[in-house]
Amino acid sequence: MLIDFFTTLRAAGIPVSIREFLLLLEALEKNIIDCSFDDFYYLARLTLIKDEAHFDKFDRAFAQYFKGIEAGFDDQAQIPLDWLVKRAMRELSLEDKARLEKFGYDKLMDRLRQLLEEQKERHEGGSKWIGTGGTSPFGNGGYNPEGIRIGGAGTHRRAVKVWEQRSYRDYDASREIGTRNIKVALRRLRRFAREGAAEELALDDTIRATASNAGWLDLKMRPERRNNTKVLMLLDVGGSMDDHIQLTEELFSAARAEFKNLSFYYFHNCVYDHLWRNNQRRQSERFDTWDVLRTYPPDTRLIFVGDATMSPYEILSQGGAIDHYNEEAGAEWLQRFTHAFPSHVWLNPEPEHLWDYRQSIAIIRQQMNNRMVPLTLEGLERGMRLLSR
Secondary structure (H helix, E strand, C coil): CCCHHHHHHHHCCCCCCCCHHHHHHHHHHCCCCCHHHHHHHHHHHHHHHHHHHHHCCCCCHHHHCCCHHHHHHCCCCCCHHHHHHHCCCCCCCCHHHHHHHCHHHHHHHHHHHHHHHHHCCCCCCCCCCEECCCCCCEECCCCCCEEEEEEECCCCCEEEEECCCCCCCCCCCCCCCCCHHHHHHHHHHHCEEEEEEEEEEEHHHHHHHHCCCCCCCCCEEEEEEECCCCEEEEEEEEHHHHHHHHHHCCCCHHHHHHHHHEEEEEEEECCCCCCCHHHHHHHCCEEEEEHHHHHHHCCCEEECCCCCCCHHHHCCCCCCCCCCCCCCHHHHHHHHHHHHCCCCCEECCCCCHHHHHHHHHHHHHCCCCCCECCCHHHHHHHHHHHHHC
């Protein structure tokens, strides 16, 4: 069985060697883990994967190969978890949803502090306490037009803040499928110049010089022609952007191939006081946003990639960030970026006909001086023309 698992990993593009596979078999033979599905996952990842960049590929290949056999490792598994979750959720009609009140950000936070002091036990359903199901603005598994999700998975994407440690994955820069047309569109932004030492043969000049020298070979050299466009790409990751992973990866892969002077950072929903470059270590390896603003020259082309779909508080309010407390509103940081880099554009993977129905998209467009285009081939053409001005 594990031989097929090994070939599945290789088919997923993970550089797993025979030696590493034998190490996994040896560890299993010596019974260094219990009969636990989670223990086997971590042991396999430890022995087979040597580079964190391949963690996400490993997770997908592992899930594909072992799909449906988790219950075989747990003798307590009787009732599927999704059955229990659905039982805890109430189905509300459109009229019921319309009657639910929006508290507003400040009132939400004050009410949460009060409940944290008063609540002493777990609650399920209802409209007041922190719990699961029901219509309370606090908890998970229910419905509220504007609440704070505490634990659990997002369902309706209406939370203005999330109280949990969230895990995202890096975009895969090696994806090649479907990137050819994107590369063609990005090439409008490239600017070539001859820089550095004279190390490339100048064929036309060599022919002319040889002819002028009575046929004696006279080699002429010139500096290599290089693309000197500097690009800074800021990528929204996690949450609603999970719906656009493939398209964003294709763009990211094409940009890495076309722009040799490309720097990138991740953010979630809106930019604040820190950014990161590795989602596995985003809590421990952060980059101060002020340092990023000061590092790159003003002629750098700035490209935001994100669906701009979030609560308006995340853009306009102090402390409005969904998963941490921000001292300054996201709108202030957006203005700093647009002032520091006059050539900027926001690429939005959401269909353009939906933009008028998202309040946050209208706010972001205003902050970006209306330099927002859809993440389509036609939109990329428009965006590259904006950046070339």
